[in-house]
Amino acid sequence: MTFLPQLRIPATYLRGGTSKGVFFRLQDLPLAAQVPGPARDALLMRVIGSPDPYAKHTDGMGGATSSTSKCVIISAASVPDHDVDYLYGQVSIDSAFVDWSGNCGNLSTAVGPFAISNGFIDPARVPRDGLCTVRIWQANIGKTIIAHVPMRDGQVQEMGDFELDGVTFPAAEIQLEFLDPSDEQDGGAMFPTGNLVDALEVPGVGTFNVTLITAGIPTIFLNAADLGYTGTELQAAINEDRAALERFEAIRAHGAVRMGLIERIEQAATRQHTPKVAFVAPAQDFVSSSGKAIAAGSIDLHARALSMGKLHHAMMGTAAVAIGTAAAIPGTLVNLAAGGGARTSVVFGHPSGTLRVGAEAALVDGQWTVTKAIMSRSARVLMEGTVRVPADTL
Template identity: 70%
Template structure:
């Protein structure tokens, strides 16, 4: 019996922020994967190693977590004043599903570096020394993102002394700006606080106050106290409790329905990447997963967010956008949790430490708008060459 040899596909494995993913140039993909559809999904699923009933991704490039089971496809942008089109795929671990409904803010920091190194940015825009602002069109959500990439001797600078909680080693700082980050109406229901009507088995009384916001990524925010949590929990407190995870997933589904992202609760399973669900509380001291002591005076509030059904080990970049915008607008549950007034930037605690994010918001004719959100991340190439898949 004869067997076909594995296929080789040029690829780069990169870390961006607190995430990792497999990066491809669109033209390096097999022809059938250069357009959206089942064939593209099948190839990328096999690259990552999903679906994996063992939850390990032993036979693929994925890391068996929402932060490390990601794919990115880049191509030269045909849009004026943009350098590159960025398409992101969040790969499920135990299901044959790639969710294309949202962005990965962390990997955006790596998009700029990859685009420069792969010749997707015009050479005249890359200085010998200084910074290159890569103009990214985020194709999943139709938004512009700017990545300020440091350049040394004409090459992307990856090493440096910038430290990011959730990442073990320092690297070069990459400032990422999300322009006009709201996807449609900032508050899809028109309210800063809604009440989700849910089964009493999920929340006592069957009503849960939430802030539903479309900024960076659709997000459902609830008070930690309303869910029976302190807001300082680390991963194991949530991820080691199957009943808690099932409860959060059901609440997320009700939030998606209220936001108009799905028309029936059953559709939430196929839209696992969005919306996110998070819980907030005021500034409280805790010990981060690294053993680092976080004092209440170090932060404005605590936030814990779930991604792809698990509590995130740090914070998704897109969710950080939602946090910053919601914190800056009076009347939201996130703003309620903040200690004092937010003056442009908010520093929040997450399981791995802290993160500072700045948001510019304005109120016009009684409606709030988010103009931009900026945060600092880092990125570097981990491996480059080719992935092989038996297809």
């Protein structure tokens, strides 16, 4: 048997927000993987180390969590008035597929710095010092993200004193604007059912009040109390409870059908990335996963969200957009948990601490719309060079 040398593919390993992922320039991928299809999916799965029945990703770049099993492909902009196209793939840990159905808000933070450092931005538009504005076309959902990236001495500034709960070390702050974040491609409207609150019947589990929204990422919001939770739970309380995870997956599957994202319950198994399931509760004192005590007076509400079948250690960026948008609209479960009324921003508690997110929403011709959501994250290059994969991968 002949064993060929491994393929060497230029890549950068980046942290963006509370996630990590392997970034590629489209032109650096093997030809077969430069177009969507089985070859591209096979390559990215092998890079990450999936599918892995051991759920460890020992033989790949993944971290065996939803936050670290991610790949990004950056290419020249295909849409006028944008700088780059950003395509995101959520790689399943134990199954052989890549979910292309949504965006990663956290890794969105790293797209601007990567684009600047890899020559996608006209040098005339990149200041030596100050902020470089990068207009990103999010190709998965067809939306615009604007990143304000700090520059110093002609280089992307990575170090700084901005602290992000869920990330151990401080870094430079990057502000993101998610323009018109409602995902019409999937739901047809920000509220797919036309209601701010629906009753969702899940056979064998129960009937729950839910807010179904497609801003940032399709999300199913529930009240923590209706699930028997306080809203201050940390990962172990959910992820070590198999029955709870099965219940959340049943809710997610039925919610996906109700939102029009899938036609049949069983299709949810091959659409793990979306929709998300989240539960909310009024503000109360809690202790974060790092042991930090956080007072109720410093937050507006609690929010916990599941990603790829597990409770997230912090909060997905796209889900934060959904939280901020729903909080801005009186009558949603998120808004009610925050105390009701009109608001343009909220600070919510999550397992790792707190996060502020803003949104501008308006009622136009009887329909709620959101013009943009804003939040700050940080990003840092962890490693750059080449990633290796077996030649028989493609």
